[in-house]
Amino acid sequence: MNTTILHSETELISMLKSKDEKAFNYLYDNYSGALYGVILKVLDKEELANDLLQEVFVKIWRSIEQYDSSKGRLYTWMLNIARNSAIDVLRSKSFQQEQKTIDIENSVYLNESRRNTENNTDTLGLKKSVMNLKPEFRILIDLAYFQGFTQEEISKTLQIPLGTVKTRMRNAILELKSVFK
Amino acid sequence: MNIQEYISSGIAEAYAAGIATSEEVREIEQMMKLYPEVEAAVREAEEAMVKYARQHAVNPPPQLKQTIWEALSGETNIDEAEPTIKSTTHISLVPEVAAKSNPMKYGLAASVALLIASAAGNVWMMNENNKVKSEVAAIAASQKVLLEEKNNALAAAEKANQEMQVLTLPKLVKINLAGVGTHTDMAGMLYWDGATGDVYVDLNKMPEAPSGKQYQLWAIVDGKPVDAGMYDGNAQVAMHKMKTIPKAEMFAVTIENAGGSPSPTLDQMVVAGKTS
Numbered sequence A: 001m002n003t004t005i006l007h008s009e010t011e012l013i014s015m016l017k018s019k020d021e022k023a024f025n026y027l028y029d030n031y032s033g034a035l036y037g038v039i040l041k042v043l044d045k046e047e048l049a050n051d052l053l054q055e056v057f058v059k060i061w062r063s064i065e066q067y068d069s070s071k072g073r074l075y076t077w078m079l080n081i082a083r084n085s086a087i088d089v090l091r092s093k094s095f096q097q098e099q100k101t102i103d104i105e106n107s108v109y110l111n112e113s114r115r116n117t118e119n120n121t122d123t124l125g126l127k128k129s130v131m132n133l134k135p136e137f138r139i140l141i142d143l144a145y146f147q148g149f150t151q152e153e154i155s156k157t158l159q160i161p162l163g164t165v166k167t168r169m170r171n172a173i174l175e176l177k178s179v180f181k
Numbered sequence B: 001m002n003i004q005e006y007i008s009s010g011i012a013e014a015y016a017a018g019i020a021t022s023e024e025v026r027e028i029e030q031m032m033k034l035y036p037e038v039e040a041a042v043r044e045a046e047e048a049m050v051k052y053a054r055q056h057a058v059n060p061p062p063q064l065k066q067t068i069w070e071a072l073s074g075e076t077n078i079d080e081a082e083p084t085i086k087s088t089t090h091i092s093l094v095p096e097v098a099a100k101s102n103p104m105k106y107g108l109a110a111s112v113a114l115l116i117a118s119a120a121g122n123v124w125m126m127n128e129n130n131k132v133k134s135e136v137a138a139i140a141a142s143q144k145v146l147l148e149e150k151n152n153a154l155a156a157a158e159k160a161n162q163e164m165q166v167l168t169l170p171k172l173v174k175i176n177l178a179g180v181g182t183h184t185d186m187a188g189m190l191y192w193d194g195a196t197g198d199v200y201v202d203l204n205k206m207p208e209a210p211s212g213k214q215y216q217l218w219a220i221v222d223g224k225p226v227d228a229g230m231y232d233g234n235a236q237v238a239m240h241k242m243k244t245i246p247k248a249e250m251f252a253v254t255i256e257n258a259g260g261s262p263s264p265t266l267d268q269m270v271v272a273g274k275t276s
Helices: A009-018 A021-043 A046-066 A074-091 A093-101 A104-121 A124-130 A135-146 A151-158 A162-179 B003-008 B011-017 B022-034 B036-055 B064-073 B102-167
Strands: B172-179 B187-193 B199-202 B213-221 B224-230 B250-257 B269-274
Touching (some): A009 A021, A009 A074, A021 A074, A021 A135, A021 B064, A046 A074, A046 B064, A074 A093, A074 B036, A135 A151, A135 B011, A135 B102, A151 A162, A162 B036, B003 B036, B011 B022, B011 B036, B022 B036, B102 B187, B172 B250, B187 B250, B187 B269, B199 B213
Antiparallel strands (some): B172 B187, B172 B269, B250 B269
16 A cells, blocks of 8 residues: 555644644545545546545644544544535535536436546455445445435435434444455 | 443444434434443444445545645635535515505505515425435436446456356366365365366465465476466456466466466475376
């Protein structure tokens, strides 16, 4: 993977608080791929994703003082910033308006063409573990995590009772865990 | 409520996947403080989500790093341009002057009623519109997943097909590669096409070669070892095509330095099998 020295999250946090270029390089080299991947998966538009990645780094940089390690891992915290920012854009009016002008066939085509390059260049890992997850579980997790659906929206779209959404999600994540073992 | 029941309700997973309602979020954050087991369940679920998200990692375009660093190092110049998007359709329906004459009053009342009706209509349309949009998003999301599934299934079928073709070759010889010496727990399969001399091995049940090492296949021809190729260890493929060996009395696998050796390291022989 990466040849730079692995810092623990605690070391990284104190490094980040110093706000120098070394800290940035480490942060960027180790986390930008994951953050960018989440943003891209939510928005599916490279240009927007590029802008948003910058915004996300600014947010991380600015609010690192507020990060509280007792409330979870730094990684989770950063991913949540990326995810929430991307979903805000996804749900924004201007984005939705823009979406209208793209016809659905076109967007499906774009999705597919990009997915192919991902397959070619990227991660055998994606195939091995995520692909072992049942499709109905993947759809559920993707709708929640990458589309920002609420329990109600999931219940309506997947046509499962509202009361079952949480138990279904639990099963999905339990399976996800076993896939990663 | 019993704390185990609370955990198994799926609340921790809902929280980690970002679908917990604000009420549930408040509740579980309290519970996490009170019960370490709730916190542990949340952390575990979060960890799984982190790994899932990681699977989708994509490297950003290379020039972006510099741009972002410039933005960060000039941080003080950036104003707080948080894009806040809130849809507020505010329609004032209060008439400013009280109507004097009756016809005017009715006319006003009627137009106010119409306005309310049309505003309500707009709200309804907007809701419908949003519903349709989220349905489209959901369909697009499931389609993406299904496409990936389909491509994988096709690739798997293709592989299986190729393997089937090998297995049905008329002159195919199947050779059990049995553990040698202390390696009694190891075993592999070798398929040898008597017509062409094509050799395929399946070593998927063998442990991965130690790091820096690789399995190398040898054919014993007239008592002498002949290199039959390196095993690349890709677990996605069951049958690995090796070098073509027209004639051999025996096949053997040794552990060699990655890249292979010109002659076998005999004490590193792990499995072997005779051709007849």
